[in-house]
Amino acid sequence: MDLDTLYQEIILDHYKNPHHAGLREPYEAEVHHVNPTCGDEVTLRVHLSGDGAEAVVEDVSYAAEGCSISQASASVMTDLVIGRTVAEAASLHEEFLTLMQGRGTVEPDEDRLEDGIAFAGVAKFPARVKCALLSWMAWKDATAQAVATDDKEAHR
Amino acid sequence: MSVTSTPDSQVAAGLSGLLPGLDLIRADFPILSRTLADGKALVYLDSANTSQKPQVVIDAMVDHLERHNANVARAMHQLGAESTAAFEGARDMVAAFIGAPSRDEVIFTKNASEALNLVANTFAWARGDLQLGAGDEVVITEMEHHSNIVPWQLLTERTGATLRWFSVTDDGLLDLSRLDQLITERTKIVSLTWVSNALGTVNPIAAIARRAHEVGAVVVVDAAQAVPQMPVDLAAMDDVERPDFLAFTGHKVTGPTGIGVLWGRGSLLEQLPPFLGGGEMIATVSMEKSTYAPIPHKFEAGTPPIVEAVGLGAAVDYLAAVGMDAVRAHEEAITGYALAGLGSVSGLTILGPTDAALRGGAISFELDGVHPHDVAQVLDSRGVAVRAGHHCAKPAHKRFGVQSSTRMSSYLYTKPAEIDALVEGLEYTKHYFKVG
Numbered sequence: 001m002d003l004d005t006l007y008q009e010i011i012l013d014h015y016k017n018p019h020h021a022g023l024r025e026p027y028e029a030e031v032h033h034v035n036p037t038c039g040d041e042v043t044l045r046v047h048l049s050g051d052g053a054e055a056v057v058e059d060v061s062y063a064a065e066g067c068s069i070s071q072a073s074a075s076v077m078t079d080l081v082i083g084r085t086v087a088e089a090a091s092l093h094e095e096f097l098t099l100m101q102g103r104g105t106v107e108p109d110e111d112r113l114e115d116g117i118a119f120a121g122v123a124k125f126p127a128r129v130k131c132a133l134l135s136w137m138a139w140k141d142a143t144a145q146a147v148a149t150d151d152k153e154a155h156r
Numbered sequence: 157m158s159v160t161s162t163p164d165s166q167v168a169a170g171l172s173g174l175l176p177g178l179d180l181i182r183a184d185f186p187i188l189s190r191t192l193a194d195g196k197a198l199v200y201l202d203s204a205n206t207s208q209k210p211q212v213v214i215d216a217m218v219d220h221l222e223r224h225n226a227n228v229a230r231a232m233h234q235l236g237a238e239s240t241a242a243f244e245g246a247r248d249m250v251a252a253f254i255g256a257p258s259r260d261e262v263i264f265t266k267n268a269s270e271a272l273n274l275v276a277n278t279f280a281w282a283r284g285d286l287q288l289g290a291g292d293e294v295v296i297t298e299m300e301h302h303s304n305i306v307p308w309q310l311l312t313e314r315t316g317a318t319l320r321w322f323s324v325t326d327d328g329l330l331d332l333s334r335l336d337q338l339i340t341e342r343t344k345i346v347s348l349t350w351v352s353n354a355l356g357t358v359n360p361i362a363a364i365a366r367r368a369h370e371v372g373a374v375v376v377v378d379a380a381q382a383v384p385q386m387p388v389d390l391a392a393m394d395d396v397e398r399p400d401f402l403a404f405t406g407h408k409v410t411g412p413t414g415i416g417v418l419w420g421r422g423s424l425l426e427q428l429p430p431f432l433g434g435g436e437m438i439a440t441v442s443m444e445k446s447t448y449a450p451i452p453h454k455f456e457a458g459t460p461p462i463v464e465a466v467g468l469g470a471a472v473d474y475l476a477a478v479g480m481d482a483v484r485a486h487e488e489a490i491t492g493y494a495l496a497g498l499g500s501v502s503g504l505t506i507l508g509p510t511d512a513a514l515r516g517g518a519i520s521f522e523l524d525g526v527h528p529h530d531v532a533q534v535l536d537s538r539g540v541a542v543r544a545g546h547h548c549a550k551p552a553h554k555r556f557g558v559q560s561s562t563r564m565s566s567y568l569y570t571k572p573a574e575i576d577a578l579v580e581g582l583e584y585t586k587h588y589f590k591v592g
Contacts, residue, residue, distance in 0.1 A: 003537045003588070007530075012589075038529060039546040039553075039560045065559050067529030068589075131529065 005121035006128065007068065014072035014115065019079050024061035029145035033138040035130055040066030042074060042135050046142040048086065055086045055147065060139060069119075069128050074135035076115045086143060092116075093136055100129050171572060173489030175482055182569050184210040184474075196539030199574045204353055204381060204518040204565030205543050206407045209471070213410060216470035220463050228462055229436060229453075243462050246469030247452070253472035254402065255389035256419050263418040263425070263452045264460050268380040269303040271403035271418035272347070274455060275376055276307035278428040279345065280314045286374075286427055290316040294345045295338055295373075297322035297330055297359075298555050299352045302548040304378040308347060317344065324555050328355040328508035335367055343373040350382035354549035354563070355508030356491075356515035358382075362397035369396045374424065376401040381516055384409045384567070385487045387480035390419065400424055406464060411471035415464035418455070425451045432457035475568075483568045487517040490566045490575065494519055497579040498564075503592045504582065507556050518565040520547065523582060525591035528562040534585040540578055 023030075027045035034041045047059040060078045064071055077096075081089035096116055099106045104124040108117040122132045175181055182188050185208045192198055200208060220242055226235035228243045251259035265271040279288060288294070294308050298321055312319040320338060323331045330348075339346060346368040351358050365375045376399065382388065383404040390398055401424070406415035430437055430448055434457030439447040448454045475483060492512035498504055503524035509515045523531055532544035543563045546553050553559060564578055586592040 003534060006533065007588075037545065039550065040529075041559065067527040069529070071527075125533075128529075128533070 006125055008118040008121060010115050010118035011068060011072040014075040015068040018064075018071055018075040020059075020061060020075065020082065021063075022061055023063050024059060027059070027061070027146075028149050029142040031138050031142040031145065033134060033141065035066070035070070035134055037130070038067075040064075040070045040131060040134055042066070042070070042138050044074075044135065044138040044142050046139065046146045048143070048146050052147075057081050057084055057086060057089050057143070062135065062138070064135065066134065067128075067131055069122060069131040070134045073119065073132045076119070077135050077139060080114060080116060081139065086147065089143070090140070093140055096136060097133070099123060100132055171489050171493055173485040174572070175478070175486040175568060178486075178569075178571055181478065182571065184212070185569050186211055186214070188569060192539045196537075199538075199540040199577045201564040201566060201570070201574060201578060202541045202543050203384075203567035203570070204408070204516075204563065206413070207384060207410045207567050208569065209412065209467075210410055210474050212474050213412065213467050213470045217412065217463050217467040220466045225463075227459055239462060242466050242469075243460065246465040249469040249472050249476075250417055251419075253388075253476055254383065254417075254419060255391040257391045258422055260451050261419055261422050261425060263420065263455045264465055265403075265416040265418055265455075266414055266461065267407075267416040268378065268403045268405040269307075269416070271405075271416050272303055272376070272378060273307045274418055274431045275347075275401050275403075275420070276311040278431055280311050281429045282427070283429075284427075286424075288312075288315040288317045288344050291342060292317040292344045293320050293340070293342045294318070294347070295320045295322065295343055296346075297348045298324045299328075299330070299355055299357060299549065299552045300347075300349055301353050301378065301380070302550070303380075304347055304349060304376075305551070308345070311345075322348070324355070324357075324552065328352075328357050329514075330357070330359055330364075332360070332363070335364070339364075339367050339371055339373060341371050343368065343371055345374050345376060347376035347378070349378040349380075351379075351385070351516040351518075352508065352549070352552065353381050353518055354520050354547045354552045354561070356518050356520070357508055358386075358515055361399060362393065365397045365399055374401070375399040377403070379404045380408060381518065384475075385516055386484045406468040406471065409468070409471050410474060411468035412464045414461045415468050417468075422451060425455070430457070431455050434458045436460070478568060486568055486570075487566060488512050490570050490572065491515065491517050491519065493572050494564060494566065494575045494578070497575050498582075501579060501582050501586075503586065507553075507558070507561055517567065517570075518563055520561040520563040522558055522561055523585065523591075526585055526589045528560045530589065531562045531582070531585050534588055535578070535581045538577070538581045538584070540574075540581045542578070 027047045030045045032043045042064040044062040048055045049058050064074050108120045110117050187208050224238040226239040228240040251262045325331050368375045379402050400421045402419045407413040437457040505522045507520040528544035545560050
């Protein structure tokens, strides 16, 4: 079992120096997700601007406790989604999910996933896939809530 | 402690208390000789999670399935008689193993969790003397496994009773300074673990049971980590110090999964209402009302885990033949050796007592700068199997301000060289993650 397949240098770099860490204002939705089997936790906030599918992810801030894979994944995820439209970010989420669930058979697209391709090796370690997905799932949940809040306010 | 630093196998060879013929014991467990990815030898240090199985247990189960399989207690044929004899024989072996005052007080469940839930649920349904309500209290501890927390949260929510907690000292011991304020006339049930699965602490069951019985409370003991590693003789305990219920699971005593045990005082088991309804647990059924079988069958609805019981019987028979005093001595020796070895790793902090005489064979620890998941992953790449996470004891971890930990746990087949492999693996882990 090759450890270096799992622990790519990029992952360890993000682990040591996570991007966009910390909780910031303003935000429209905050979620708290846990991985019940290991106890990893993330509190994550999403700040959007604009409406509907054209809404833009202005900021994603988070406080996370967990292993190197879950911490690095949160860092890479914020790099990828901040500044994109919700629709673009959601499509990147889908692509990352496909990579993670591919058991090592999916060839990642570096142009799309950037540092996220470093997680390709994680897909070969089924027990760690959930670590890599924790913050992405939190982002998806928070974004859905932020969009829903936005819709409600628009209808007022 | 005879070993203080720099563990190596030569020092270990002189370790007193190790099981004589450890190589022969190890040869009884076929899985220990298998190799893992890249030809790495298996170093199994996760026995508090589940123990490995000796050949006699595997053979007993295969023999039952090959030659004696039939349902129990209702099949009017020779195979049925053989299967029933094997199943009830297993109950006799388990009763003897824990020194149960009566074999009819031994109830088979599917695991320790179900055994604890059986007690908590039947108390929720009890009427009369055993009924709980507002003003009554149930006392548990901060170091419990979730299996001994959630059932009591459910019970107190359902009955309006209050849940109270023993706290844990900085040394990882139960704080007994407020024993008399915590266990009072309002206390109806005290439920606690004998040996903590996360901290390793061995709790003073006798002293707590004595106080609980003074105020008329019932004592429930989670013995999932105790029965595997120390001699338990219920009949030999002073009546006021003996728990009223004791739960453990088969798969941690070298038996199979799918079978657990609840021992309970006969008088209480007779008073409590049934748990699950169905076949086997009845005396007679009419459309108006049913009456129930005497204990233990009153609490064993439906076809029980027959071959699992047979396997459990063989397992406790195996442990009894090795001798539980010898198993405990071995665990204490290995635990002492492990505490010394882990103590030699800089940046490593042990959760719980650091004196082997005060603890069981599960040692949880933190390694500065490396998350437990990552520790376990690196160790696994070297063939060393440990557990990482909260070990189903989140309040115990919160007490020490940590979210999770890495846990090594030994058993009667653990050899000192495996502890050396763990310590070397931890040094490698620090190197890999560039800490220390």
